[in-house]
Amino acid sequence: MAYPLLDRTVKFARYDPPAMRSAYLDGGRVVVGDVPDPVPAFGQVLVRVLACGICGSDLHFVKYGRQMAAIGEEAPGQTSPLDFDRPIFMGHEFAGEVLEAGPDTAGPKPGTVVTSVPAMLTLSGPAQLAYSNDFPGGYSDRMLLSAPLLLEVPNGLDSELAALTEPMAVGIHAVNRSRIEPGESAVVLGCGPVGLACIAALRRRGVEVVVASDLSPARRRLAGVMGATDVVNPAEEPVVDAWQRVDGQRTLVVFEAVGVPGMLHAAMRDAPQGSRILVVGVCMERDAIQPFIGISKELNIQFALGYDPVEFAGSLRSIAEGEVDVAALVTGRVGVDGTPAAFEALANPDAHCKILVEPSVPDGDDL
Amino acid sequence: MAYPLLDRTVKFARYDPPAMRSAYLDGGRVVVGDVPDPVPAFGQVLVRVLACGICGSDLHFVKYGRQMAAIGEEAPGQTSPLDFDRPIFMGHEFAGEVLEAGPDTAGPKPGTVVTSVPAMLTLSGPAQLAYSNDFPGGYSDRMLLSAPLLLEVPNGLDSELAALTEPMAVGIHAVNRSRIEPGESAVVLGCGPVGLACIAALRRRGVEVVVASDLSPARRRLAGVMGATDVVNPAEEPVVDAWQRVDGQRTLVVFEAVGVPGMLHAAMRDAPQGSRILVVGVCMERDAIQPFIGISKELNIQFALGYDPVEFAGSLRSIAEGEVDVAALVTGRVGVDGTPAAFEALANPDAHCKILVEPSVPDGDDL
Numbered sequence: 208m209a210y211p212l213l214d215r216t217v218k219f220a221r222y223d224p225p226a227m228r229s230a231y232l233d234g235g236r237v238v239v240g241d242v243p244d245p246v247p248a249f250g251q252v253l254v255r256v257l258a259c260g261i262c263g264s265d266l267h268f269v270k271y272g273r274q275m276a277a278i279g280e281e282a283p284g285q286t287s288p289l290d291f292d293r294p295i296f297m298g299h300e301f302a303g304e305v306l307e308a309g310p311d312t313a314g315p316k317p318g319t320v321v322t323s324v325p326a327m328l329t330l331s332g333p334a335q336l337a338y339s340n341d342f343p344g345g346y347s348d349r350m351l352l353s354a355p356l357l358l359e360v361p362n363g364l365d366s367e368l369a370a371l372t373e374p375m376a377v378g379i380h381a382v383n384r385s386r387i388e389p390g391e392s393a394v395v396l397g398c399g400p401v402g403l404a405c406i407a408a409l410r411r412r413g414v415e416v417v418v419a420s421d422l423s424p425a426r427r428r429l430a431g432v433m434g435a436t437d438v439v440n441p442a443e444e445p446v447v448d449a450w451q452r453v454d455g456q457r458t459l460v461v462f463e464a465v466g467v468p469g470m471l472h473a474a475m476r477d478a479p480q481g482s483r484i485l486v487v488g489v490c491m492e493r494d495a496i497q498p499f500i501g502i503s504k505e506l507n508i509q510f511a512l513g514y515d516p517v518e519f520a521g522s523l524r525s526i527a528e529g530e531v532d533v534a535a536l537v538t539g540r541v542g543v544d545g546t547p548a549a550f551e552a553l554a555n556p557d558a559h560c561k562i563l564v565e566p567s568v569p570d571g572d573d574l
Numbered sequence: 575m576a577y578p579l580l581d582r583t584v585k586f587a588r589y590d591p592p593a594m595r596s597a598y599l600d601g602g603r604v605v606v607g608d609v610p611d612p613v614p615a616f617g618q619v620l621v622r623v624l625a626c627g628i629c630g631s632d633l634h635f636v637k638y639g640r641q642m643a644a645i646g647e648e649a650p651g652q653t654s655p656l657d658f659d660r661p662i663f664m665g666h667e668f669a670g671e672v673l674e675a676g677p678d679t680a681g682p683k684p685g686t687v688v689t690s691v692p693a694m695l696t697l698s699g700p701a702q703l704a705y706s707n708d709f710p711g712g713y714s715d716r717m718l719l720s721a722p723l724l725l726e727v728p729n730g731l732d733s734e735l736a737a738l739t740e741p742m743a744v745g746i747h748a749v750n751r752s753r754i755e756p757g758e759s760a761v762v763l764g765c766g767p768v769g770l771a772c773i774a775a776l777r778r779r780g781v782e783v784v785v786a787s788d789l790s791p792a793r794r795r796l797a798g799v800m801g802a803t804d805v806v807n808p809a810e811e812p813v814v815d816a817w818q819r820v821d822g823q824r825t826l827v828v829f830e831a832v833g834v835p836g837m838l839h840a841a842m843r844d845a846p847q848g849s850r851i852l853v854v855g856v857c858m859e860r861d862a863i864q865p866f867i868g869i870s871k872e873l874n875i876q877f878a879l880g881y882d883p884v885e886f887a888g889s890l891r892s893i894a895e896g897e898v899d900v901a902a903l904v905t906g907r908v909g910v911d912g913t914p915a916a917f918e919a920l921a922n923p924d925a926h927c928k929i930l931v932e933p934s935v936p937d938g939d940d941l
Contacts, residue, residue, distance in 0.1 A: 278866050384872070471865065490865040498838065498857040499645050501877035505751070508875040510868035 230546035247309035254303030259345025298344030299325035299337035378404025402464035597913030614676035621670030626712025665711030666692035666704035745771025769831035
């Protein structure tokens with residue numbers, strides 16, 4: 208199912224189809240242009256995007272997308288569904304307002320605020336809604352969603368907070384995958400959105416000792432807001448030392464949420480005997496470890512990615528019920544045309560945590 | 575507690591203490607010499623060594639011992655108890671016959687055949703019995719054991735088979751650590767003694783599909799003896815392909831029992847989504863992995879080392895009850911003086927699996 212972009216150089220002299228603004232990846236850069244207005248088919252619902260968070264994965268994808276696809280293809284029998292010679296839509300942390308349903312499609316009534324796991328049901332199976340040549344992502348005026356996957360946002364919840372359902376679900380999933388119990392303790396390396404989501408999920412799970420570390424003062428402050436019981440600057444005190452100081456007794460689970468080469472080795476080196484390491488930071492480079500350290504301490508390394516639909520729904524419920532206060536995570540808002548500048552701004556961890564693309568934001572973006 | 579070696583260059587002109595033959599590591603080489611006969615202290619028992627297997631870890635230790643100690647010291651607060659400028663005893667897979675107990679020490683009566691986890695209880699805590707400057711290991715005529723740790727070898731079990739208690743316990747422990755269930759399936763990379771012990775333990779656990787791989791025809795034959803349901807030459811068919819051919823459905827646990835750089839990456843690359851990888855092969859080099867592969871497939875990597883006393887006792891019981899036929903693993907026997915040659919011979923995986931040092935073996939060793 209192809210969703211052809213309009214050639215932005217073409218003037219619509221004789222024929223002017225409905226178009227919308229969208230930011231997408233083209234030739235390795237995030238650009239903004241007019242694309243055809245999507246039209247809902249059977250099983251689909253057209254929504255007006257209210258807010259869509261920019262994810263660290265999107266920044267990764269801009270830099271490493273081709274490489275990620277190549278690694279995926281290293282496994283036997285795998286081919287990437289993405290064509291890097293065509294524009295690629297991103298934007299998978301969204302909330303939107305239902306405009307209309309496709310033919311013969313039952314969906315929430317127009318005006319309903321919804322979110323969804325970023326997937327589309329197609330006749331050839333589930334497809335990714337973001338990292339897609341075919342479906343506009345949330346950095347667009349409008350997008351298509353699969354009606355059976357829609358979750359209604361509970362009445363009154365700010366769409367900005369609803370858009371944080373997805374990143375917070377990543378933390379819930381990582382914590383589930385870690386098999387951590389309330390009687391154990393946690394260290395969280397890196398307090399970007401993923402690390403912060405882990406902190407919130409750990410506290411919600413009842414883990415009493417959660418020691419977080421980040422080089423950025425702004426992120427350390429947010430770690431406290433999310434419920435970290437202790438927060439350190441790793442340049443001043445190694446985080447496992449801090450954990451030894453405040454606990455040092457319980458079984459430790461280390462959450463690696465930085466995702467740069469060397470972090471896994473450092474986690475293995477510093478973790479106590481019998482620790483578990485949950486890797487949720489996406490390191491795109493080859494990385495060196497010292498297996499003998501793993502052997503001699505009988506470490507366990509669990510990699511985690513994404514979430515399942517139950518975890519996603521739980522994340523929305525948790526936000527709507529005020530169990531986790533995510534408002535502080537939002538540090539900026541841009542319109543669709545401001546998306547490229549927002550990608551740039553996110554390179555500075557002290558300036559921003561989560562920037563939302565909100566098509567209704569006027570010129571003069573809040574960055 | 576120091577156990578000084580005699581200087582082999584000294585002639586005992588005026589004083590000739592009782593001595594015994596022992597093979598030990600000296601200046602990075604395995605050498606044989608006369609060392610003082612050990613005398614049992616309180617809590618200790620003197621045994622005559624009947625058989626002691628040469629472990630791959632000992633070959634590793636000869637090559638990497640200093641490095642292993644250095645890595646251990648990288649962790650905060652750790653120092654190696656070993657002095658590499660003094661001779662180091664090895665030999666931790668032993669069975670022996672009780673000669674005498676130390677003063678005020680209750681132990682099995684002389685003539686009893688025993689084995690033990692390779693540890694000594696000392697006033698400063700448990701110490702390693704092998705990789706020790708202080709206690710002669712099993713490549714000696716006689717050795718000291720801690721009376722409370724002794725396990726009596728069930729009447730009639732060949733001491734050669736009892737000496738295999740330790741390596742087979744490594745497999746039991748690895749399988750326990752992997753949390754594998756009978757309804758899951760396993761692939762075993764590498765059919766040296768550790769891989770073979772894993773195969774035996776997997777079959778004893780009730781795992782119905784165990785696909786093993788090794789480049790050596792002799793080791794592949796032994797994998798079949800240990801109960802592997804399929805055995806492949808990885809140069810001819812990748813082992814995960816073989817598993818796909820014979821199963822491909824159940825959750826897969828990959829046992830990495832080779833321990834050379836690149837194996838972990840290959841296991842991660844080839845393992846299906848959601849697999850677990852149990853690393854029991856000891857890779858002493860830095861090793862590169864591609865974390866994104868782990869993330870995208872949500873792999874779990876569990877490192878395993880050693881065993882606990884319950885697993886050790888279970889291993890002895892399992893051998894004594896004939897649940898696992900380990901006789902085929904023994905491919906050579908040498909006296910103490912033949913130990914250095916046996917270390918050399920083990921470099922060829924097609925010639926040997928397990929060589930036993932048996933002080934009673936006469937000149938003209940069976941290699």
